[in-house]
Amino acid sequence: MWQRVSEQVLAGPSLAEIEAAREAVAQVAKVTPLESATFLGEIVGSAVYLKCENLQRTGSYKIRGAYNRLSRLTDAEKSRGVVAASAGNHAQGVAYAARELGIRATIFMPIGVALPKLQATKRYGAEVVLEGAIVDETLRAAARFAEETGAVLIPPFDHTDVVAGQGTLGLELLEQLPDVDTVIVPIGGGGLISGVASALKQRARIEGRDIRIVGVQAAGAAPYPVSLAEGRPVEIVITPTIADGIAVSRPGVLNFDIIRHAVDDVVTVSDDETAQAMLLLLERAKLVVEPAGAVGVAALLSGRITGELGTTAIILSGGNIDPLMLDRVISHGLATSERYLKLRIPLPDRPGQLAHTAQLVASANANVVEVLHTRHGTGLQISEVELELHIETRGPEHADEVIRTLRDAGYAPRVDF
Known part of the structure; x- marks a missing residue:
């Protein structure tokens, strides 16, 4: 403890x-x-x-620490440029701060970085280098760049x-x-x-x-x-x-x-x-x-x-x-708030079953937003189909009401997470 x-x-x-x-x-x-x-x-x-x-x-918040660190560099350090490694927020903070202070910035980002974060970092004027599958590899690449070029490495927190x-x-x-x-x-x-x-x-x-x-x-x-x-x-x-x-x-x-x-x-x-x-x-x-x-x-x-x-x-x-x-x-x-319910329901393969199921859901004041109807579900009999329903509910109690309505009508819904 x-x-x-x-x-x-x-x-x-x-x-x-x-x-x-x-x-x-x-x-x-x-x-x-x-x-x-x-x-x-x-x-x-x-x-x-x-x-x-x-x-x-x-x-x-990253702009706060990045700008304070860069603003305290000596003129000689600023002339060498800065380098940082980040998958997102630190990258943007350093890039923005460097632009405002007139410092050249190189930012290393992982190869799979989200496109909006990559684009934002470039828009702030930094040169972006994509290297490493994970952030630890990207950090090592930035450290090597600092050693080879003399650029000042800007740590994200330490x-x-x-x-x-x-x-x-x-x-x-x-x-x-x-x-x-x-x-x-x-x-x-x-x-x-x-x-x-x-x-x-x-x-x-x-x-x-x-x-x-x-x-x-x-x-x-x-x-x-x-x-x-x-x-x-x-x-x-x-x-x-x-x-x-x-x-x-x-x-x-x-x-x-x-x-x-x-x-x-x-x-x-x-x-x-x-x-x-x-x-x-x-x-x-x-x-x-x-x-x-x-x-x-x-x-x-x-x-x-x-x-x-x-x-x-x-x-x-x-x-x-x-x-x-x-x-x-x-x-x-x-889904985790049980306001979006995904159910799998085995049905007899005969006309009207889909409509009847939808009516039951509607009678419980829930809304079906997506339907998948298949004959190829695991464990189905040759005379059965499986219905997958995506349903909007108002929360756990309402979700239970929907499931209970279907079971009372003779169906066997399974919740699929």
């Missing part, structure tokens, strides 16, 4: 360094909105707010200037919500939460109070719970996750030191929970949030965060998502 180490000796940037970073970052970053989320507050019984970094320039830049988000949040009690933050390598925690804990100490900081990782890419339990950064094997923006196999060294001192809890959420959170944000808050940016809401909805919350802020860290991925996530979120 991990317990937070006292933050009396807090690693990382000082409050003065974060405040100085804010002056630099203000040249490019917007003050993003803080939106009240009544629909979440009703669930947890306390006031909940959403810090909308999905509406930030480049679509995520650097004091990057952490200080991300910490500006904490100062901004505290000005918008001075009485905040709990802040929920996504964690990948730890750049965002270490910056936010550094800023908030230092300010809270001056004010003589405490602010609870909770980090959230995707269950398939969660090195922090293991590392914190071991007391050192531990590398894990990542399993596939929709939250690719926080899929990091090993904590940053600096970030780990800050987090073990200043973060109170770290929890994990599943992809199903993240998909449901994204769907809820889209429907109720009218916000498009990428999977990595929605894990904080997922943690709140799933009950992973226990204890008294008080006034709570959740950081929505980014909104860069491929429309094709968004379509799949919405469908999956509907």
